[in-house]
Amino acid sequence: MxxxxxxxxxxxxxxxxxxxxxxxxxxxxxxxxxxxxxxxxxxxxxxxxxxxxxxxxxGITSAPPGSADGLHLVVLDIDKARAELVDRGVDVGEIFHDAGGVFHHAGDKGRVAGPAPEHASYGSFFAFDDPDGNHWLVQEIRTRLPGR
Structure with missing residues (x-):
């Protein structure tokens, strides 16, 4: 199913x-x-x-405003996506990758400035919040893992 x-x-x-x-x-x-x-x-x-x-x-949720965290948008080109959001007036963070190289830690822990080495798929991110503080991450995926 x-x-x-x-x-x-x-x-x-x-x-x-x-x-x-x-x-x-x-x-x-x-x-x-x-x-x-x-x-x-x-x-x-x-x-x-x-x-x-x-x-x-x-009237659609009892969750407190701004409590969503870790929402991901996936893009092919992290630099282009960030530039487009900046052009649209969105306050976005700098591009980073995680020191562990697999996924990002919560908050700012383990963040290394700049994209993942060789822009490795799944490794580069930047963040932004909506006006209530719902937290979004934009993740670069150039080549998906098998089965995805």
């Missing part, structure tokens, strides 16, 4: 501010639905090229 990740719900405090932010990233606006019930709103976006969407809104 196939199971596909379809939607990730992000807790936000201001839906319109989040809507503006994710549109500024170039995410496609899929729906902005206001329910009959007061305070219920669902706004869904899909990142360019992604099969999974994100949803922000009101």
């Amino acid at each position: 196939d199971m596909k990740l379809e939607v990730v719900v992000l807790p936000v405090s201001d839906v319109d501010r989040a809507k503006h932010f994710y549109q500024s990233l170039g995410f496609r606006l899929d729906i902005d639905y206001v329910g009959d019930e007061e305070g219920f709103r669902v706004v869904q976006f899909t990142p360019p090229g992604s099969g999974c969407s994100i949803t922000v809104g009101s």
Whole structure:
């Protein structure tokens, strides 16, 4: 049985501010639905090229705003992706790789400035936060592991 990740719900405090932010990233606006019930709103976006969407809104999660951590966007070219987000006005961190070379540690632990040696797939990252502090990482994958 196939199971596909379809939607990730992000807790936000201001839906319109989040809507503006994710549109500024170039995410496609899929729906902005206001329910009959007061305070219920669902706004869904899909990142360019992604099969999974994100949803922000009101009355859709009990998680505290800004509590999402470790969300990953995957790109082919980390330098180009970072430059594009900077051009869009996003406050992004510097490119880094992990000292262990496999994945990144939580927080800033083990970070080494610059991309992974030879831009090894899965090894280079940069980070940014949305206006509520939901934490995103952008990861460079040039060649996927077998079976992916």
